[in-house]
Amino acid sequence: MTTTTAAAAKPHGGDMAMRLPSPITNRRRLSTLPKIASFAPRRHVVALAAKRSPKRLKYSIPRFTKEGELVYIEVDPCGVDAWKLQPVIDLLKQGAVGVIPTDTVYAIACDCKNHSAVERLRRIKKIESSKPLSILCRSLRDIDTFTMGFPRGDGHGHANVFRAVKQCLPGPYTFILTASKELPKQCVGFGTTNVKYASRKNVGVRISDDALCQAILQEMDAPLICTSVKGPKENEWMIDPTAIGDIYGPEGLDFLVDGGVRVAEPSTIVDMTGPYPKVIREGKGPILPWMVVEDDEPPLRHDLIASGT
Numbered sequence: 001m002t003t004t005t006a007a008a009a010k011p012h013g014g015d016m017a018m019r020l021p022s023p024i025t026n027r028r029r030l031s032t033l034p035k036i037a038s039f040a041p042r043r044h045v046v047a048l049a050a051k052r053s054p055k056r057l058k059y060s061i062p063r064f065t066k067e068g069e070l071v072y073i074e075v076d077p078c079g080v081d082a083w084k085l086q087p088v089i090d091l092l093k094q095g096a097v098g099v100i101p102t103d104t105v106y107a108i109a110c111d112c113k114n115h116s117a118v119e120r121l122r123r124i125k126k127i128e129s130s131k132p133l134s135i136l137c138r139s140l141r142d143i144d145t146f147t148m149g150f151p152r153g154d155g156h157g158h159a160n161v162f163r164a165v166k167q168c169l170p171g172p173y174t175f176i177l178t179a180s181k182e183l184p185k186q187c188v189g190f191g192t193t194n195v196k197y198a199s200r201k202n203v204g205v206r207i208s209d210d211a212l213c214q215a216i217l218q219e220m221d222a223p224l225i226c227t228s229v230k231g232p233k234e235n236e237w238m239i240d241p242t243a244i245g246d247i248y249g250p251e252g253l254d255f256l257v258d259g260g261v262r263v264a265e266p267s268t269i270v271d272m273t274g275p276y277p278k279v280i281r282e283g284k285g286p287i288l289p290w291m292v293v294e295d296d297e298p299p300l301r302h303d304l305i306a307s308g309t
Contacts, residue, residue, distance in 0.1 A: 070245055071255035077101070079211030088255050089219045097121050098255035099229060099244055102136070103210040104172050104267045104284050105237040106244060107226040107309045108253070109136065112146075118186045118225055124251045125227050133187050134174055134204035134309060135223040136213065140166070142223055143205050147177040150272060161277055164290050170209035172284035174309065176271045179203045187225055202273055206309060212259050228266060228309040237264045267309055 071091065075084050088098065095117045097110045108125055110117035112135055122129060137143050143150075150162045165175065179188045179201050188201045206226070208214065217224065229238045229248065238244050241258035249256070268285035271278040279293045287293060 070249045070253055071098070072245065072258065073255065074258040075212055077212065077260045079215055082212065082215040085212065085215055085257065088257055089216055091255050092216070092220065092224070096254035097124060098253055098257070099241070099248065100213055100216060100224075100226075100257045101210055101259035101262065102206070102208040102213050102226070102267075102309050103170070104208075104228075104265055104309055105239060105262055106229040106241070107136070108229055108248070109224040109226045111220065111222065112187050112225045113184055113222050115184070115186050118184070120252060121225060121227065124248060124253065127227060132203055133225050133227060134206060135183070135187065136206050136208055136217060136226045136309075137223045138214070138217045138220075139207065140169065143177070143207070145180065146183040146223060147180055147203060147205060150175070150177065161272075161290055164288065168285065168288070170207040170214075172209070172265070172267045174204040174206050174267045174269045176202050176204050176269065176273055176280075178273055204269065206267065210259075212257060216257075226309050237266060239264050 071087060073084055073088060075081055088100070091098065092109070092111050095111065095114045097108065097117055097120045099106050100109050101107075108121055110121045112118065118133070121127075121133075127133070135146065137146070150165050152162045183203060188203055205223075208217075229244050230236060231238050231247075238247065239262040241256060241261070245253070245256050265284035266281070268279065268283040268287065269281040270291055271280055277291045279287055279291050282293075
């Protein structure tokens with residue numbers, strides 16, 4: 001038996017080939033080693049993983065790195081080709097910052113749970129860290145999760161307007177509500193230097209009645225931070241996607257969704273944190289009978305006007 005094997009091996013390298021163990025022989029030898037030796041590397045890997053603290057795991061998500069030029073996607077405003085938005089959804093989940101359409105004006109948006117993305121949004125729009133931001137929500141359930149909800153009447157002067165609000169959403173309104181603990185801190189304004197408002201933590205919330213905006217939100221795990229795309233002049237909104245790309249592209253935008261030229265009508269902002277719904281900016285949404293219009297807005301409210309869409 002040994003002679004036959006040696007003769008067959010000579011044409012492939014002679015006697016030297018006989019002395020070299022084959023890969024198959026190696027595998028067989030490894031399989032015959034004691035079980036305790038084969039498990040040693042696994043114990044080593046587990047020990048390394050155990051040293052990672054929960055805090056390190058929480059912030060282990062890498063920051064988004066911009067590659068190439070601005071991603072420009074043209075989509076029908078009716079949303080018939082909303083499938084084109086998938087690259088935008090992927091970018092948002094990775095931490096990108098870009099421009100999307102709403103039912104009022106265009107908005108610069110990012111994932112509200114991505115801290116570095118929110119920082120970049122503030123830098124692109126030149127918004128101070130002390131100023132609050134607005135969030136685009138998918139539904140009333142999102143609003144209930146990330147805020148303390150709408151006033152439902154408490155016998156202390158707060159009117160029950162929840163049913164009336166439901167008739168307005170989705171629609172061209174931004175409602176100022178008290179943020180809940182679920183909303184990341186980087187999304188919430190901590191007031192001004194005025195002691196009276198320093199402890200307030202409010203946020204503007206929107207449910208946009210726009211097919212493209214909703215198509216994006218439905219694929220996200222949380223609301224989007226948003227701020228209106230404004231021009232160089234005060235109270236001037238940019239409504240042409242091409243012009244928006246020219247101005248904000250060099251500032252660091254990652255993508256732009258072109259849903260056509262919009263009408264320069266921002267949302268109507270209603271403060272729901274006081275004893276009654278107070279209109280602090282009239283916009284596209286009509287003022288309804290249960291809303292109160294007053295001229296005296298505290299400083300914090302002006303900050304919210306600056307960031308609402």
